[in-house]
Amino acid sequence: MADSGVTDGAEKKEDITRVKNEGKELSKEEKQRLRKEKKSQKKNKEKKDEQDALASEREKNCAPSTLSQPAAHKEPAASPPVQAAVSEPPAPAAGAPPADKPAKSKAELKAERRARQEAERASKPGKKGDPGPQSTAGKPKAPPSELQPVVKRLPEHVQVDNPEVLKKLAKKLERQQTPGRGAALKIPLRSDYGYKVSLFSHLHQYSRKAPLTQQLSIPSTVIHPVIVRLGLQYSQGIVAGSNARSVALLHAFKQVIRDYVTPPNEELSRDMVNKLKPYISFLNQCRPLSASMGNAIKYIKKEISNIPSQCKEEEAKTKLQDCIDRYIREKIVLAASAISKYAIEKISDGDVILVYGCSSLVNHILCEASEKHRKFRVIVVDSRPRLEGREALRRLVKHGISCTYVLISALSYVLPEVSKVFLGAHALLANGYVMSRVGTSQIALVAKAFNVPVLVCCETYKFCERVQTDSFVSNELDDPDDLMVTRKGKTQLEGWQQVSQLGLLNLVYDVTPPDFVDLVITDLGMIPCTSVPVVLRVKNVDQ
Amino acid sequence: MPGADKNTDLSERIEAFLADLKRGGTGAGPLRGSAETARETTALLRRITAQARWSSAGDLMEIIRKEGRRMTAAQPSETTVGNMVRRVLKIIREEYARSRGSSEETDQQESLHKLLTSGGLSEENFRQHFPTLKANVIEAINELLTELEGTTYNIAMQALEHIHSNEVIMTIGRSRTVEDFLKDAARKRKFHVIVAECAPFCQGHKMATSLSQAEIETTVIPDAAIFAVMSRVNKVIIGTQTVLANGGLRAVNGTHTLALAAKHHSTPLIVCAPMFKLSPQVPYFPFSPSHSYEQRSVTHSLWWVRREILSKVNVYCPVFDYVPPELITLFISNIGGNAPSYIYRLMSELYHPEDHEL
Numbered sequence: 001m002a003d004s005g006v007t008d009g010a011e012k013k014e015d016i017t018r019v020k021n022e023g024k025e026l027s028k029e030e031k032q033r034l035r036k037e038k039k040s041q042k043k044n045k046e047k048k049d050e051q052d053a054l055a056s057e058r059e060k061n062c063a064p065s066t067l068s069q070p071a072a073h074k075e076p077a078a079s080p081p082v083q084a085a086v087s088e089p090p091a092p093a094a095g096a097p098p099a100d101k102p103a104k105s106k107a108e109l110k111a112e113r114r115a116r117q118e119a120e121r122a123s124k125p126g127k128k129g130d131p132g133p134q135s136t137a138g139k140p141k142a143p144p145s146e147l148q149p150v151v152k153r154l155p156e157h158v159q160v161d162n163p164e165v166l167k168k169l170a171k172k173l174e175r176q177q178t179p180g181r182g183a184a185l186k187i188p189l190r191s192d193y194g195y196k197v198s199l200f201s202h203l204h205q206y207s208r209k210a211p212l213t214q215q216l217s218i219p220s221t222v223i224h225p226v227i228v229r230l231g232l233q234y235s236q237g238i239v240a241g242s243n244a245r246s247v248a249l250l251h252a253f254k255q256v257i258r259d260y261v262t263p264p265n266e267e268l269s270r271d272m273v274n275k276l277k278p279y280i281s282f283l284n285q286c287r288p289l290s291a292s293m294g295n296a297i298k299y300i301k302k303e304i305s306n307i308p309s310q311c312k313e314e315e316a317k318t319k320l321q322d323c324i325d326r327y328i329r330e331k332i333v334l335a336a337s338a339i340s341k342y343a344i345e346k347i348s349d350g351d352v353i354l355v356y357g358c359s360s361l362v363n364h365i366l367c368e369a370s371e372k373h374r375k376f377r378v379i380v381v382d383s384r385p386r387l388e389g390r391e392a393l394r395r396l397v398k399h400g401i402s403c404t405y406v407l408i409s410a411l412s413y414v415l416p417e418v419s420k421v422f423l424g425a426h427a428l429l430a431n432g433y434v435m436s437r438v439g440t441s442q443i444a445l446v447a448k449a450f451n452v453p454v455l456v457c458c459e460t461y462k463f464c465e466r467v468q469t470d471s472f473v474s475n476e477l478d479d480p481d482d483l484m485v486t487r488k489g490k491t492q493l494e495g496w497q498q499v500s501q502l503g504l505l506n507l508v509y510d511v512t513p514p515d516f517v518d519l520v521i522t523d524l525g526m527i528p529c530t531s532v533p534v535v536l537r538v539k540n541v542d543q
Numbered sequence: 544m545p546g547a548d549k550n551t552d553l554s555e556r557i558e559a560f561l562a563d564l565k566r567g568g569t570g571a572g573p574l575r576g577s578a579e580t581a582r583e584t585t586a587l588l589r590r591i592t593a594q595a596r597w598s599s600a601g602d603l604m605e606i607i608r609k610e611g612r613r614m615t616a617a618q619p620s621e622t623t624v625g626n627m628v629r630r631v632l633k634i635i636r637e638e639y640a641r642s643r644g645s646s647e648e649t650d651q652q653e654s655l656h657k658l659l660t661s662g663g664l665s666e667e668n669f670r671q672h673f674p675t676l677k678a679n680v681i682e683a684i685n686e687l688l689t690e691l692e693g694t695t696y697n698i699a700m701q702a703l704e705h706i707h708s709n710e711v712i713m714t715i716g717r718s719r720t721v722e723d724f725l726k727d728a729a730r731k732r733k734f735h736v737i738v739a740e741c742a743p744f745c746q747g748h749k750m751a752t753s754l755s756q757a758e759i760e761t762t763v764i765p766d767a768a769i770f771a772v773m774s775r776v777n778k779v780i781i782g783t784q785t786v787l788a789n790g791g792l793r794a795v796n797g798t799h800t801l802a803l804a805a806k807h808h809s810t811p812l813i814v815c816a817p818m819f820k821l822s823p824q825v826p827y828f829p830f831s832p833s834h835s836y837e838q839r840s841v842t843h844s845l846w847w848v849r850r851e852i853l854s855k856v857n858v859y860c861p862v863f864d865y866v867p868p869e870l871i872t873l874f875i876s877n878i879g880g881n882a883p884s885y886i887y888r889l890m891s892e893l894y895h896p897e898d899h900e901l
Contacts, residue, residue: 197762199772199775383742383765383766383767384740384742384743384765384766384767385765393852393856394852397852397855397856402855403855403856403857404856404857404858404859405856405857405858405859406858406859406860407742407743407766407860408742408766408767408797408800409741409742409766409796409797409800410796410859410860410861411799411800412796412799412800412864412865413796413859413861413864414859437767438765438767438768438771439766439767439768441770441771442767442769442770442771442800442804445770445800445803445804445807446799446800446803449803470774471771471772471774472774472775483740483763483765485745485748487744487745492745492748492749492752493748493751493752493763496752499752499755499756500755501754501755501758501759501760501761502751502752502755502761502762502763503760503761503762503763504762504763505762505763505764505768505772506765507764507768507771507772510768510770510771511771
């Protein structure tokens with residue numbers, strides 16, 4: 001078919017070039033056909049190269065006299081067996097096919113090849129490829145079954161110790177550059193910093209003093225400046241906290257959509273998604289994406305690909321911006337109000353509430369509760385090296401709430417007088433574990449030992465389908481230099497890099513087992529930790 | 544008069560020691576370890592025995608009790624001072640009993656049988672004068688001093704029995720006993736140590752640098768990550784400030800969290816504490832801050848706060864934590880390893896029940 005395709009395609013190409021010159025927009029079928037031709041031509045070119053290589057090999061290996069005749073007019077027919085031979089190791093193939101070939105006919109070989117290609121495609125589940133020359137029009141949709149086998153590809157950021165994965169990432173970043181422009185405009189690969197504790201050698205560890213943006217040339221035509229600024233804000237910790245990061249991301253994407261212009265002969269729904277891919281890789285390099293950001297990106301991509309092709313560009317862009325606004329309003333702002341409403345029912349007068357770090361949602365709840373004239377006081381627990389509790393303290397004191405401030409090591413000292421613990425979450429995993437700032441699990445553990453109820457507040461857009469049982473397999477390592485501290489003019493850990501046996505570990509997240517958590521307050525209501533997969537299923541059915 | 548000179552010299556030394564104790568508590572003076580304090584207390588008590596005027600054991604005990612009360616009042620959290628005073632009082636009782644010729648065991652232990660049969664007499668007066676008592680007591684105190692000097696070595700000697708290769712050991716803050724323990728084991732075995740830094744003073748940093756210089760692979764973690772990494776830890780080895788009479792600990796803040804995390808993961812918690820840290824105090828509940836906790840200066844944790852916020856906020860910075868005995872697996876002391884349930888017995892061998900209240 002590939003052979004016939006070469007002759008057919010030539011005619012079709014003439015049609016298409018004519019249409020292009022006339023400047024009309026191609027219809028969808030023509031565009032699809034054009035893409036198919038491009039793909040098949042590429043494949044032919046590759047095949048021809050391999051064929052040449054193998055043919056020269058074969059001629060070297062076998063006796064030239066016996067095979068010269070059959071080899072010469074086997075060239076066109078040899079292309080199918082060569083392709084079949086490519087999938088097997090070339091060495092035995094070089095010997096076997098020349099003997100087999102005279103026996104099989106052309107049609108049988110074609111069928112063989114097709115079968116092999118289907119088998120290969122079926123064995124690569126994670127790859128989403130455009131329909132190749134073999135498939136019929138339209139992708140066959142996988143029937144939605146009750147127990148869909150999920151074969152996920154392991155994310156790159158937890159395979160840092162695998163050099164092949166790193167090479168693949170580097171190649172992917174190269175491919176995402178504007179073609180033919182040169183190395184200065186591609187997305188750089190960020191390098192790790194410092195000695196990594198061996199338990200975490202599979203994770204990245206970056207230094208805050210070397211942000212990714214230093215390696216970019218300005219102006220960068222690959223990455224929109226709004227995204228560059230966002231990446232810098234993420235990596236320096238200026239925008240921190242999962243809600244803040246998601247909202248900033250969505251606003252940045254809105255700006256990107258506003259500035260987007262559909263290139264000729266491209267569909268908005270496909271091209272925009274492709275344009276977003278390098279931005280997402282860049283942001284991932286600046287700081288690994290959070291679960292909430294991942295869900296937001298999935299939503300945007302779905303909305304973009306659902307844009308009907310006859311929609312005009314301006315209309316489509318306005319529609320997308322409205323979608324984003326609605327997402328922010330529904331999933332973040334309104335959810336926060338709903339959660340406050342439920343949570344305020346749980347706060348009674350005379351309560352002593354313990355909070356940890358700075359969770360925007362928990363702060364919102366407490367401020368609303370104090371506006372509704374509940375009488376309570378708050379104990380803010382903070383921990384090094386981030387010391388985010390300072391921000392929470394500032395916000396609460398501004399609202400006139402009486403506060404106490406302690407470090408996390410004083411937890412056993414304050415807990416006897418605490419009546420409730422309110423915690424925020426970064427993500428809720430499908431097995432009921434709560435992923436949150438490091439130290440949360442400790443608070444839940446000690447609260448359980450003192451019989452103090454622990455309530456976790458989390459919006460549903462942070463629920464994710466991952467499962468995790470400990471804080472090692474998937475985490476984020478922050479800059480280890482943050483642990484250094486100067487007391488009485490002396491920095492004890494200065495020069496820790498030179499000491500070969502010394503390592504500093506600055507974890508960002510940890511997972512809390514569900515038996516420490518008494519209640520999860522979400523915008524759908526108050527649920528136990530184990531009901532998270534139910535909520536996920538309901539969400540998937542809705543969408 | 545020579546006697547008067549000796550007296551003034553003695554009282555000067557006592558005053559100097561008290562001032563030192565007071566200063567050490569506020570953190571202004573040089574920080575001294577408990578071992579040093581114990582040694583200096585014992586040396587001072589020996590001097591008092593040698594130089595003060597006393598005729599009978601009872602007088603001596605009165606003098607020592609008086610000085611002991613002053614010393615413990617100067618720095619209540621430094622319990623080794625009180626412990627040493629009680630040890631010396633016990634020594635005096637023993638020597639007195641030995642000089643009198645009666646055996647020690649029957650005199651000391653109060654049993655129901657004894658209460659019934661003795662019927663209220665035999666109120667020990669300690670008024671008898673024995674010429675050799677002074678020399679005996681001083682010799683016994685010298686033995687005590689030798690014992691004190693060897694405590695760290697004795698504990699470190701047991702290290703290889705408890706640490707195997709490729710272990711991950713967790714510790715918190717800085718304890719000289721644990722440092723020597725680990726360094727001794729590192730001579731023969733290779734293992735990994737995780738040190739929790741123990742904010743806000745971050746003594747853990749000094750511990751980590753010292754261990755890494757002894758070629759032990761060390762990692763420093765912030766206090767918030769204790770539970771997160773506990774699942775990979777094989778043993779938790781900590782030091783303590785005081786061992787209480789019920790087998791519980793008064794240790795540096797954050798230790799209770801560490802103990803709870805270890806219990807949750809069923810990781811053994813080993814406490815390296817020399818015998819002079821054993822105190823007859825008991826924790827009483829509710830454990831109120833005014834009694835046994837101490838607050839250090841909070842400026843370390845608050846330098847960043849603006850004045851208008853600071854005036855509306857309470858800040859606590861406790862120094863010690865109470866760890867109940869159920870969370871502890873083993874005590875390693877200079878006389879060997881013991882379970883927490885055995886501590887009461889060890890205490891009865893070290894101190895006389897009447898000396899529990901000085």
